[in-house]
Amino acid sequence: KLQLRTKEIGQEILLFDSVDSTNNYSKKIAKDAIHGTVVIGEEQTGGRGRLGRNWSSPKGEGIWMSIILKPSIPPTEGMKMTQIAAASVCKAIREAAGVEGxxxxPNDIVVGGKKVCGILTEMAGELNKIDYLIVGIGINVNNQSFPEEFKDIATSLTIEKGKKIDRKTLIACILKEFETLYQHYIDRRTLDETLEIIRLxxxxxxxTVRIIKGEQELKGRVLEINDEGLLKVQLEDGKEELLVSGEVSIRSE
Ligand code: BT5
Known part of the structure; x- marks a missing residue:
């Protein structure tokens, strides 16, 4: 049983032994689900990353969950949920697991340069109104090892901390942080609290980063994360560019 301290987020929790993807399942039930419903899988057989990539989600080792949200915001604001989730996870793993993430x-939590969490936000709706948003959060918690293809880029909380981490405590902490930041954003329509954490x-x-943006590859220095949560980069030719999303890799120089 989860010791939840939230009012809305996680008041309804659906827990599965095995599910293809908690985001896929959430999509199926979203229409009838209440705001704040959380779907958790002990294992995902078809966990997804961005752009159709795979997300490895072995049984019992991680937190593979999705939050269904029904805010009255325009679709252009939807991606802010990714940042709210990233800030919540980062704060929660510091507080509940003692790991310096x-x-x-826009969507990863890293420890020592390796990925410990990825976030996938998806939405459905019309031009000016969202029907629902699904915020998928994948965290490597107690994994001891990773598949060959990404063993150099992935890590888990256990590997970093050297001991087992309690997933229930961590989930409760994430949902609490998420609700606080989400509600602040909904009430005040500002990402300021979230961005404070994201910048810190x-x-x-x-x-200096390398950015893959569609077909383009850019290089530049990150100047700021602006009040909308966009990344402001100064490119090699001196021009400044604002990025809405993309693939950022940090260059070691
Ligand atoms: C992400 O995509 O980082 C988003 C991951 C979201 C996963 C959650 S779990 C709950 C919910 N249900 C789902 O089906 N998805 C969400 P992206 O930035 O595209 O990163 C994907 C890449 O990360 C892959 O191509 C691999 O290289 C790497 N990867 C795959 N599994 C990983 C893992 N467990 N840990 C670290 N890296 C991984």
């Missing part, structure tokens, strides 16, 4: 804009624990601010 950093946020790699940023893995990219001030760094």
């Amino acid at each position: 950093y946020i790699k804009w 624990y940023s893995a990219v601010l001030g760094k």
Whole structure:
């Protein structure tokens, strides 16, 4: 049983032994689900990353969950949920697991440069109104090892901390942080509280990065994460560019 301290987020929790993807399942039930419903899988057989990539989700080793949200905001604001989730996870793993995670804009939490969490936000709706949003959060908690393809880029809380981490405590902490930041954003329509955390624990601010944006590959230095949560980069030719999303990798120089 979870010791929840939230009012809305997680008041309804659906827990599965095995599910293809908690985001897929959430999509199926979203229409009838109440705001704040959380779907958790002990294992995902078809966990997804962005752009159709796979997300490895072995049984019992991680937190594979989705939050269904029904805010009255325009679709253009939807991606802010990714940042709210990233800030919540980063804060929660510091507080509940004692692991010093950093946020790699826009959707990763890294420890020592390796990925410990990825976030996938999806939405449905019309041009000016969202029907629902699904915020998928994948955290490597007690994994001891990773598949060959990404063993150099992935880590888990257990590997970093050297001991087992209680997933229930961590889930409760994430949902609490998420609700606080989400509600602040909904009530005041500002991301300021979220951005305070994102800037404090940023893995990219001030760094030279390589950005893959569609077909393009850009290089530059990260100047700021602005009040809308966009990444402002100074490119090699001196021009400044604002990025809405993309693939950022930090160059070691
Ligand atoms: C992400 O995509 O980082 C988003 C991951 C979201 C997963 C959650 S779990 C609950 C919910 N249900 C789902 O089906 N998905 C969400 P992206 O930035 O595209 O990163 C994907 C890449 O990370 C892959 O191509 C691999 O290289 C790497 N990867 C795959 N599994 C990983 C893992 N467990 N830990 C670290 N890296 C991983």
